[in-house]
Amino acid sequence: MLTDEYRYRILKVLEQDPxxxxxxxxxxxxxxxxxxxxxxxxxxxxGLVKAGNFKKNPNKARYLYLLTPKGIEEKASLTHRFLLKKIKEHEVLTEEIELLRQEAFINTQEINDHE
Amino acid sequence: MLTDEYRYRILKVLEQDPxxxxxxxxxxxxxxxxxxxxxxxxxxxxGLVKAGNFKKNPNKARYLYLLTPKGIEEKASLTHRFLLKKIKEHEVLTEEIELLRQEAFINTQEINDHE
DNA sequence: TTAAGATTGTTCAGTCATTGAACGTAGATT
DNA sequence: AATCTACGTTCAATGACTGAACAATCTTAA
Structure with missing residues:
Protein backbone atom coordinates (compact mmCIF):
# COMPACT_ATOMS: atom_id res chain seq x y z
CA MET A 1 0.00 0.00 0.00
CA LEU A 2 1.26 3.45 -0.85
CA THR A 3 0.83 5.49 2.30
CA ASP A 4 1.63 9.16 2.67
CA GLU A 5 4.69 8.07 4.58
CA TYR A 6 6.19 6.24 1.64
CA ARG A 7 4.89 8.71 -0.91
CA TYR A 8 6.81 11.39 0.91
CA ARG A 9 9.96 9.40 1.48
CA ILE A 10 10.18 8.19 -2.10
CA LEU A 11 9.65 11.64 -3.54
CA LYS A 12 12.33 12.94 -1.22
CA VAL A 13 14.86 10.34 -2.32
CA LEU A 14 14.10 10.83 -5.99
CA GLU A 15 14.21 14.60 -5.75
CA GLN A 16 17.84 14.63 -4.74
CA ASP A 17 18.86 11.39 -6.40
CA PRO A 18 16.90 10.59 -9.55
CA GLY A 47 1.91 11.69 -12.74
CA LEU A 48 4.16 12.66 -9.85
CA VAL A 49 7.20 10.94 -11.29
CA LYS A 50 8.33 10.42 -14.82
CA ALA A 51 10.59 7.55 -15.72
CA GLY A 52 12.97 8.85 -18.33
CA ASN A 53 15.62 6.57 -19.69
CA PHE A 54 19.06 7.87 -20.38
CA LYS A 55 21.17 5.81 -22.66
CA LYS A 56 23.59 8.67 -23.03
CA ASN A 57 24.92 8.21 -19.55
CA PRO A 58 27.05 5.09 -19.28
CA ASN A 59 27.57 3.02 -16.23
CA LYS A 60 24.15 4.00 -14.97
CA ALA A 61 20.78 2.51 -14.25
CA ARG A 62 18.07 2.12 -16.80
CA TYR A 63 15.76 4.85 -15.71
CA LEU A 64 15.92 8.32 -14.35
CA TYR A 65 13.08 8.86 -11.95
CA LEU A 66 12.37 12.53 -12.26
CA LEU A 67 9.79 14.43 -10.28
CA THR A 68 7.26 16.16 -12.47
CA PRO A 69 6.17 19.72 -11.57
CA LYS A 70 3.12 18.10 -10.06
CA GLY A 71 5.40 15.80 -8.13
CA ILE A 72 7.45 18.69 -6.77
CA GLU A 73 4.26 20.42 -5.74
CA GLU A 74 2.93 17.29 -4.09
CA LYS A 75 6.17 16.75 -2.25
CA ALA A 76 6.09 20.26 -0.83
CA SER A 77 2.50 19.73 0.23
CA LEU A 78 3.38 16.40 1.82
CA THR A 79 6.24 17.98 3.70
CA HIS A 80 3.88 20.45 5.28
CA ARG A 81 1.25 17.87 6.12
CA PHE A 82 3.92 15.66 7.52
CA LEU A 83 5.32 18.39 9.70
CA LEU A 84 1.93 18.97 11.25
CA LYS A 85 1.39 15.26 11.71
CA LYS A 86 4.75 14.77 13.35
CA ILE A 87 4.15 17.69 15.68
CA LYS A 88 0.92 16.09 16.74
CA GLU A 89 2.66 12.78 17.26
CA HIS A 90 5.26 14.59 19.31
CA GLU A 91 2.61 15.97 21.62
CA VAL A 92 1.01 12.57 22.04
CA LEU A 93 4.37 10.98 22.70
CA THR A 94 5.25 13.57 25.30
CA GLU A 95 2.07 12.79 27.14
CA GLU A 96 2.59 9.06 26.83
CA ILE A 97 6.02 9.37 28.34
CA GLU A 98 4.68 11.36 31.26
CA LEU A 99 2.09 8.67 31.93
CA LEU A 100 4.67 5.92 31.65
CA ARG A 101 6.89 7.80 34.09
CA GLN A 102 4.11 7.96 36.62
CA GLU A 103 3.28 4.33 36.08
CA ALA A 104 6.89 3.23 36.40
CA PHE A 105 7.18 5.27 39.59
CA ILE A 106 4.10 3.68 41.06
CA ASN A 107 5.53 0.27 40.27
CA THR A 108 8.67 1.00 42.28
CA GLN A 109 6.53 2.24 45.16
CA GLU A 110 4.60 -0.99 45.17
CA ILE A 111 7.76 -3.00 45.27
CA ASN A 112 8.81 -1.06 48.35
CA ASP A 113 5.46 -1.77 49.96
CA HIS A 114 6.00 -5.46 49.62
CA GLU A 115 9.40 -5.39 51.25
CA MET B 1 1.29 -11.36 16.29
CA LEU B 2 1.64 -10.45 19.91
CA THR B 3 4.12 -7.59 20.03
CA ASP B 4 5.41 -5.91 23.17
CA GLU B 5 3.14 -3.02 22.29
CA TYR B 6 -0.01 -5.10 22.55
CA ARG B 7 1.28 -7.21 25.41
CA TYR B 8 1.71 -4.04 27.41
CA ARG B 9 -1.56 -2.43 26.43
CA ILE B 10 -3.61 -5.54 27.10
CA LEU B 11 -2.04 -6.12 30.49
CA LYS B 12 -2.71 -2.50 31.32
CA VAL B 13 -6.36 -2.71 30.40
CA LEU B 14 -6.88 -5.97 32.26
CA GLU B 15 -5.06 -4.76 35.33
CA GLN B 16 -7.55 -2.02 35.97
CA ASP B 17 -10.54 -3.64 34.33
CA PRO B 18 -10.52 -7.44 34.53
CA GLY B 47 0.78 -17.62 32.41
CA LEU B 48 0.53 -13.84 32.58
CA VAL B 49 -3.26 -13.86 32.70
CA LYS B 50 -5.71 -16.26 34.25
CA ALA B 51 -9.23 -16.53 32.91
CA GLY B 52 -11.46 -17.05 35.91
CA ASN B 53 -15.15 -17.31 35.44
CA PHE B 54 -17.49 -15.72 37.95
CA LYS B 55 -20.99 -16.96 37.94
CA LYS B 56 -21.63 -15.24 41.24
CA ASN B 57 -21.57 -11.87 39.65
CA PRO B 58 -24.69 -11.26 37.57
CA ASN B 59 -24.99 -9.12 34.52
CA LYS B 60 -21.36 -9.66 33.74
CA ALA B 61 -19.19 -11.22 31.11
CA ARG B 62 -18.20 -14.82 31.09
CA TYR B 63 -14.63 -14.47 32.19
CA LEU B 64 -12.59 -12.40 34.53
CA TYR B 65 -9.17 -11.82 33.04
CA LEU B 66 -6.95 -11.51 36.03
CA LEU B 67 -3.26 -10.78 35.95
CA THR B 68 -1.20 -13.44 37.64
CA PRO B 69 1.72 -12.39 39.87
CA LYS B 70 3.92 -13.18 36.90
CA GLY B 71 1.67 -10.99 34.79
CA ILE B 72 1.96 -8.08 37.20
CA GLU B 73 5.70 -8.47 37.20
CA GLU B 74 5.86 -8.63 33.43
CA LYS B 75 3.68 -5.57 33.13
CA ALA B 76 5.97 -3.56 35.38
CA SER B 77 8.94 -4.70 33.36
CA LEU B 78 7.19 -3.80 30.11
CA THR B 79 6.35 -0.37 31.45
CA HIS B 80 10.00 0.33 32.04
CA ARG B 81 11.13 -1.00 28.67
CA PHE B 82 8.39 0.99 27.04
CA LEU B 83 9.36 4.17 28.75
CA LEU B 84 12.89 3.88 27.44
CA LYS B 85 11.65 3.04 23.98
CA LYS B 86 9.28 5.99 23.91
CA ILE B 87 12.00 8.34 25.06
CA LYS B 88 14.14 7.17 22.18
CA GLU B 89 11.26 7.65 19.79
CA HIS B 90 10.78 11.11 21.19
CA GLU B 91 14.35 12.03 20.40
CA VAL B 92 14.05 10.72 16.87
CA LEU B 93 10.79 12.55 16.36
CA THR B 94 12.24 15.81 17.60
CA GLU B 95 15.00 15.53 15.05
CA GLU B 96 12.59 14.60 12.28
CA ILE B 97 10.51 17.65 13.02
CA GLU B 98 13.53 19.89 12.86
CA LEU B 99 14.44 18.48 9.46
CA LEU B 100 10.88 18.84 8.19
CA ARG B 101 10.85 22.46 9.40
CA GLN B 102 13.98 23.22 7.43
CA GLU B 103 12.59 21.45 4.40
CA ALA B 104 9.26 23.25 4.60
CA PHE B 105 11.09 26.54 4.93
CA ILE B 106 13.18 25.83 1.86
CA ASN B 107 10.03 25.04 -0.06
CA THR B 108 8.55 28.45 0.75
CA GLN B 109 11.82 30.08 -0.32
CA GLU B 110 11.64 28.31 -3.64
CA ILE B 111 8.10 29.47 -4.19
CA ASN B 112 9.25 33.04 -3.63
CA ASP B 113 12.03 32.54 -6.15
CA HIS B 114 9.56 31.60 -8.82
CA GLU B 115 7.36 34.64 -8.33
C1' DT C 1 33.12 -9.30 -32.35
C1' DT C 2 31.56 -12.30 -29.15
C1' DA C 3 30.69 -14.40 -24.88
C1' DA C 4 30.19 -14.05 -20.16
C1' DG C 5 28.93 -11.16 -16.36
C1' DA C 6 26.55 -7.59 -14.02
C1' DT C 7 22.59 -4.73 -13.27
C1' DT C 8 18.18 -3.34 -14.26
C1' DG C 9 12.77 -3.49 -14.02
C1' DT C 10 9.05 -6.74 -13.79
C1' DT C 11 6.35 -10.52 -12.22
C1' DC C 12 3.95 -13.51 -9.15
C1' DA C 13 3.45 -17.62 -6.20
C1' DG C 14 3.94 -18.03 -1.48
C1' DT C 15 3.81 -16.31 3.35
C1' DC C 16 1.81 -14.27 7.17
C1' DA C 17 -0.84 -11.11 10.01
C1' DT C 18 -5.40 -9.63 10.31
C1' DT C 19 -10.27 -9.41 9.71
C1' DG C 20 -15.09 -10.14 10.87
C1' DA C 21 -19.12 -13.09 9.81
C1' DA C 22 -20.90 -17.17 11.63
C1' DC C 23 -21.53 -20.47 15.21
C1' DG C 24 -22.60 -22.70 19.73
C1' DT C 25 -23.30 -21.60 24.47
C1' DA C 26 -25.06 -19.61 28.57
C1' DG C 27 -27.26 -16.07 31.31
C1' DA C 28 -31.08 -12.48 31.20
C1' DT C 29 -35.61 -11.05 29.89
C1' DT C 30 -40.23 -11.53 28.49
C1' DA D 1 -40.73 -21.85 27.98
C1' DA D 2 -39.19 -18.98 24.51
C1' DT D 3 -36.73 -15.14 22.97
C1' DC D 4 -32.97 -12.14 23.35
C1' DT D 5 -28.49 -10.74 24.30
C1' DA D 6 -23.68 -11.05 25.06
C1' DC D 7 -19.94 -14.02 25.21
C1' DG D 8 -15.73 -16.81 23.41
C1' DT D 9 -14.25 -19.40 19.52
C1' DT D 10 -13.29 -20.50 14.83
C1' DC D 11 -11.64 -20.08 10.22
C1' DA D 12 -12.20 -18.90 5.23
C1' DA D 13 -11.11 -14.78 3.02
C1' DT D 14 -8.46 -10.63 2.42
C1' DG D 15 -4.55 -7.90 1.64
C1' DA D 16 0.09 -6.33 2.36
C1' DC D 17 4.55 -7.85 1.66
C1' DT D 18 8.48 -10.65 0.24
C1' DG D 19 12.14 -12.14 -2.66
C1' DA D 20 13.42 -15.69 -6.09
C1' DA D 21 13.18 -16.02 -10.91
C1' DC D 22 13.11 -14.06 -15.41
C1' DA D 23 14.00 -11.29 -19.66
C1' DA D 24 16.29 -7.33 -21.30
C1' DT D 25 20.09 -4.27 -21.53
C1' DC D 26 24.61 -2.68 -20.68
C1' DT D 27 29.76 -3.80 -19.44
C1' DT D 28 33.67 -6.09 -19.55
C1' DA D 29 37.05 -9.48 -21.10
C1' DA D 30 38.98 -12.40 -24.40
Missing part, protein backbone atom coordinates in the same frame (compact mmCIF):
# COMPACT_ATOMS: atom_id res chain seq x y z
CA UNK A 19 19.39 8.02 -10.73
CA UNK A 20 18.65 5.39 -8.17
CA UNK A 21 17.73 1.81 -8.87
CA UNK A 22 14.63 0.25 -7.41
CA UNK A 23 16.85 -2.03 -5.40
CA UNK A 24 18.75 0.90 -3.97
CA UNK A 25 15.48 2.70 -3.22
CA UNK A 26 14.17 -0.40 -1.48
CA UNK A 27 17.28 -0.53 0.67
CA UNK A 28 17.05 3.11 1.68
CA UNK A 29 13.40 2.81 2.66
CA UNK A 30 13.96 -0.60 4.18
CA UNK A 31 11.27 -2.24 2.08
CA UNK A 32 11.26 -5.07 -0.39
CA UNK A 33 12.03 -4.72 -4.05
CA UNK A 34 8.47 -5.65 -4.90
CA UNK A 35 7.05 -2.89 -2.80
CA UNK A 36 9.47 -0.31 -4.12
CA UNK A 37 8.44 -1.29 -7.63
CA UNK A 38 4.77 -1.07 -6.73
CA UNK A 39 5.03 2.32 -5.08
CA UNK A 40 7.14 3.77 -7.84
CA UNK A 41 4.65 2.66 -10.45
CA UNK A 42 1.84 4.22 -8.45
CA UNK A 43 3.70 7.53 -8.36
CA UNK A 44 4.30 7.36 -12.08
CA UNK A 45 0.64 6.47 -12.62
CA UNK A 46 -0.37 9.53 -10.63
CA UNK B 19 -14.17 -7.75 33.62
CA UNK B 20 -13.89 -6.72 30.04
CA UNK B 21 -15.13 -8.69 27.07
CA UNK B 22 -12.89 -9.54 24.18
CA UNK B 23 -15.03 -7.31 22.01
CA UNK B 24 -14.59 -4.40 24.36
CA UNK B 25 -10.88 -5.07 24.57
CA UNK B 26 -10.68 -5.15 20.79
CA UNK B 27 -12.41 -1.78 20.61
CA UNK B 28 -10.12 -0.15 23.12
CA UNK B 29 -7.01 -1.37 21.36
CA UNK B 30 -8.52 -0.72 17.95
CA UNK B 31 -7.94 -4.25 16.76
CA UNK B 32 -10.21 -7.00 15.52
CA UNK B 33 -12.02 -9.46 17.72
CA UNK B 34 -9.97 -12.28 16.28
CA UNK B 35 -6.71 -10.63 17.19
CA UNK B 36 -7.87 -9.76 20.68
CA UNK B 37 -8.81 -13.38 21.16
CA UNK B 38 -5.47 -14.55 19.84
CA UNK B 39 -3.43 -12.17 21.99
CA UNK B 40 -5.41 -12.94 25.10
CA UNK B 41 -4.92 -16.64 24.64
CA UNK B 42 -1.20 -16.11 24.20
CA UNK B 43 -1.05 -14.20 27.47
CA UNK B 44 -2.97 -16.96 29.21
CA UNK B 45 -0.71 -19.53 27.63
CA UNK B 46 2.33 -17.68 28.96
Missing amino acids: DVSQRELAKRLDISLGKANFCLKALIEK | DVSQRELAKRLDISLGKANFCLKALIEK
